[in-house]
Structures are given as C-alpha cells and as structure tokens.
Amino acid sequence: MKLNFPHPPARPNETPDFSALDIPPAGALDVPALDIAAVDSRDYANGLIRVLNENGEAVGPWADYIADLDSEALLQGLRDMLRMRAVDKRMLNAQRQGKTSFYLQCTGEEAIGCGFQRQLAAGDMNFPTYRQQSLLIAADYPLESLMGQLYSNDLDPLEGRQLPIMHSSREHGFFSISGNLGTQYIQAVGWAMANALSDNGQIAAAWIGDGATASNDFHAALLTASVYRPPVILNIVNNQWAISTYTGVATGGSRTYAARARGYGIPALRVDGNDYLAVAAVSRWAVERTRAGHGPVAIEWFTYRVAAHSTSDDPSAYRPNDEAKAWPLGDPIERLKTHLVLRGDWSDDRHVQTEAEILDGVTAVQKEVEKHGTFVKPQPTSPSTIFKGVYADMPEHLRRQRQEMGY
C-alpha cells in the first residue's frame, strides 16, 4: 500500500507548469439569486467567476451586475492597488535597510482586499490575516499609523506590542491580527452572531489563506456558520502556496476550497482574484446577500503569491523563480489598467504618471514617519507599556514587577 504525497507542478529549475488548471472563459457563470442554497451552488464552487477577458473587456452577467460602477469607482480601485503596491515596495525596501524588523508583501493579491473593502459599509468588520493589508489601504487607514507600527516608533497605535505587520484598527473595520493561524476565522462567526442578536445591520468578513484552511478553527467556523447562519462572509485566499508548502497539501482530494465550504452546507463561489471587476462584483453580491439575512457565504479567491512569504523567506528554494510570470491569470493592476484604457478612461501615459505620483506620495509620508524613528534609530515607547493593558485594572503583582523594572 502507498501513501499519497501531493506535489506542486514544478520545483526549482523546472519549467513552471499551470496546464493542469482549468481556467474557464470570462462571463461563463451567471449571477445567482441572493438566497441561493448550498446545494445549488455547485457550479460556482467548482467553476471560476471571471469578468475581464483576455482583451480586457468586461463580459457576461457579472459585468452587467456592476454596470453602474462608473469610471471614477474603477479608477479608485486602480489607485488603491497602485498605492498598495507602492507601500509594499517602500516597506520591503525599508526592511532591507534595517528600518523595520520584518515585512510581508501581498503582491499579485491587491485586487482582493482593495475590491472587497470598497463594498463594505462603516461598522462591518474584517477578521484578516497578515496578508490583507490591502483592506486597510482601501479603508483609507492612515499610512502614518501603518508605517509607524512598521517602524515601532511613537506613531505606532499598538505601542510596539505587535509584530510590524499585525495591525489593528476597529475604526477601519480591521480586527486585531493574531499570529496564530486560523483563530480569527471562528471569531468572525461569533462576531456575526452578535451582530444578528443585536440586529445592528452589520456584517463580518473572515479571511484565511489556503494553507491555514487546514486548521481546526477553519472547520469549526464553517460548521458553526452553517448551523447558526449568521451574517458572515467566509473568504479563502488561495494563493497556491503556504510558505514552502504547495496548496495541494491543504486541498487533499477536495476539488476546490469553495467545494469544501459547500460540503459544510454553505453556498460557495470561486472567483478570479486577479480580476478587479470580478472581485468587486462578487463582493458586492456577497455583501448584499449577507446583509439581507440570507446567511453565510464562502468565497475562494483564486490567485498567486508573487512575492516571498515574508522577508524571512527565499522561495527560490522550493519553486521555480519564474513561476509568477507563468501564472495564467495575470497581474491585477495590469488587467484593470488594460480595461480602463479600452474603455477610453485611461492611457499609458496617465498610468505611468499616476503610478509615479502615488509612489512619491507614499515616499513623502515615509520620510515624515521616519523622523519619528525607525528600527535603526529607535525612539520606542516606554518599556512600561509592556504592563499596560494586560488587564483592565493592573493587579498588584504587575505593579510590583513594573516597579522592579524601574518605572
């Protein structure tokens, strides 16, 4: 008897090979009724919702569904993604200069968070992982706070407690990130149950990577969401890799992650995550459905992790260097740009100019934030913040320890 060990299509020094992926044409799937049941969502869970075709045209029923998204809204999406990429670029650079201890990019996945966030309303809450900084960007989270945390200076809203990339902003619908994978997924279900019980009209959005769908908390979330049907959107970002581990180690014999969610009795859709229009359309549909009280919905965003896992990782040790270039769903920024040019709303020149302006803007904020100190020249908050907030009221033994520390 033999055990099965899943293998990626290519390892270093082999030719990238995505030929086994089944990529259906754009526009093939229609828009389901908002109250679709899990049993009826099979084609959505196994297929791939796409709006932009190879030429950059928006086609099919999902394109019609968001026909009212005007040029300004799409240009906003483009600017969000460009800003996201500029922030990633500058912060990666800052890490290389030792100005922050750690960084982690979302290159190639910008459309997902940027497109989703713009469909949420104030009061809705994301339960993100460390790779959803695009939610913060599209929620207009101040770059001063984002970078302040990366530099651990006095602009850091978390006062140096958390890892640079583990943000938290209640005001921007961004739940405190945990380093322990999966934990947020079930918490989002609980948050959404509280929303329903208090009838506040708000929804929750859970986020998880393909690798972390293996965690107990992922399965617990699908089960409880299926049982209580609270207003929660269960997002799965399938970027093909979990550090060095091929996504097949997490999918096993299941055809897709969306299909797995459907197996729990939750309607599920699978979406081209590198297609801003598909992201915007499906996000809007899911938000509408959830807010209308039709219960949970799961979305698998199909994408590719272009960059290293983090600044501690070197992917050339486990996948071909040129694999990202071979990714058949392209780059989200390029694809939206092509579409906007085709519509007559944009041009190559304006794109180049805007890209440069955005990068300049991000760099200008960075310079200001660096005046407050970086990891090279730290001006950290007082060490006594270690004891602040362990409890609402500081117990006697912590007071004693703080004194022993000298504060």
Added chain:
Amino acid sequence: MPRMTMIEALRDAMDVMLSQDPRVLVFGEDVGYFGGVFRCTAGLQAKHGENRVFDTPINESAIVGMAVGMAAQGMRPCAEVQFADYVYPAYDQITQEAARLRHRSNGMFTCPLVVRMPTGGGIFGGQTHSQSPEALFTHVAGLKVVIPSTPHDAKGLLIAAIEDPDPVIFLEPKRLYNGPFYGDHSGKSVGWAQHPAGDVPEGHYSIDLGKADIRREGSDVTVLAYGTMVYVAEAAADKSGIDAEIIDLRSLLPLDLGTIKASVEKTGRCVVVHEATRTSGFGGELIAEVQEACFWHLKSPLQRVTGWDAPYPHATEWDYFPGPDRVIRALQKSMED
C-alpha cells in the same frame, strides 16, 4: 570532531536515527521538501525519501494526533511544530492523549513520540514567535520535557528522546540555533564554530534524559538555568565576579534533583533563572524542590529571575528579556545575607 551549529546537530541526530531505525519518521509544516523554516530538516527528505520525511497540512493538532496513532502502531515519530507558540491546537493531543496512553491502557498502547519546537525570544518575533511554554508541559504527568543549550547536547538529547519509550517535548531555544547568546543583543554575535560546545561527535550517542550538566563550578551561589538563560547566567557571573555554580538542567522532567541538591548544599544559596513568565513558571517548582531538599543548608532566601507576567513585546523586547543585569541583581541579593 566536526563543529556544528545547533541546527546542524539536530539535523544530524534525526539523520542518524532515520538511518539506523526504520521506524523513525520526521514530519511537520514545511519540514519535507524545504527542510523547515529554521532548516533543521534540510536534506533529510532527499536522503531518506518522502515516506520517512514529509510535509503536513497546517494543523498542529493533526500533526501530534497523527504522531500518537503512528507511535501506538509501532513507529517512532519525531514531529516538528514550527514555533512553540503554535503548539496550543495540539495541547489536547499532547496532554490528554500522548501523555496518558500508556497509563490508561495499562501498557497495552504506548506513545514513544517526540514533538520538537523552537522556543524563547530574542529574535524580535513578538508575542507569537517568542514564547516559552515549558511549564505548560512539566505540569502534565506522563510527559518528559527537554531543552538543550549546546549543539553537543542537542544531538545527544534528541537521540535519547527519539529512543525514549514515552512522549518527549523537545524545546529548542531558537536564539541558540546559530551560536551562544549572552544576553547583549547589541554585542557581536558569535557562532558555534567559535565555541567548544559546537564540537559534535559523529554517529550515534545519547545523553540520559534527567541528567543536568554543571556548566561552571563555583562556591558562592548555585544558579539553576536552562536554554538561552545558561549563557545569560554565565555573563552575569563573569560581569559580577560572583563565583556562581551554574547548572544547566537540560531536562526539566525528569529533574536531576541529585545534582541540584549537592550544589545547593555546598553553596547554601540559589538563584533560579528562566525566560518564561513568572507566575506558575517552572522556577516556582524549582524553588519548592530546593526548599524541601536543602532548607537547613540555605543561607539566604531563594531568588528567581523570569520574564515579566505580560505577553512578549516586539519593540521593547530587550526590556522584557531577563538579561544579565537582572541576573546580577539577583546574585547580589542572594549574597547579601
């Protein structure tokens, strides 16, 4: 004798055991093809094949649960949890299953497994890459808990752990992976190539679980430490000029009470040092044992130096880490009376 880092020594231990015992299996997240995020298993899959060394889904409860089943059915699993901070989903399988299988089945089923995990701070890892959860395991009947502080000991102890008939929690101080660490992060880091404890014998050897190592003899005061804090204690002794006898416990459970007792009876003073939080930490257990065994020999109150009772911070890591200065204060206090 080859000089090795602790990473290489651990890898060598697994290599030796994979080569000589077909029941030994090595697995965990990113452990197979890539060789682990700290590279401890690099090359082992290529050498021993995917049936022996493989990647797992990201589920610590599954990793240990599978290991329990494999061990009960005759294998010798040596599983990796990527960081000790991520062991909690596996806590049920470790404490309720692995630890008690022998006892509850009256020996019908046993659980000879090892769970390796990097522990401790000092790498700016924040609250989820820095924890020291040893006391959560020493509190559980049926487990053994080991923590090496040198490449030499890491290899010998890991081989002993894999050969042990019972479940062993094997904590690897990640700050010591590449060299000794004396508690001064701004100082120049030295590698194991420059330290005699980087000498690692080739082939098979083991170090008995439950045997402490007297790292430095002294007559003024006994220091009980393990992992990274062994070097911090050495630095404190050097800097203060206090003639401390430093004991590296190496194995917390079983505990080498004989060595501890002999030392404290000699010095009459004792300082206990660990990086983990203070309240209900292993230091409390050590102090109780020393008090019971050596009360009439004690010349001064027992002292302990620990991490603060707060989550491990990122930016102010070095204000949290119990460095040499805090150990010196404890040594001086111990010498006062």
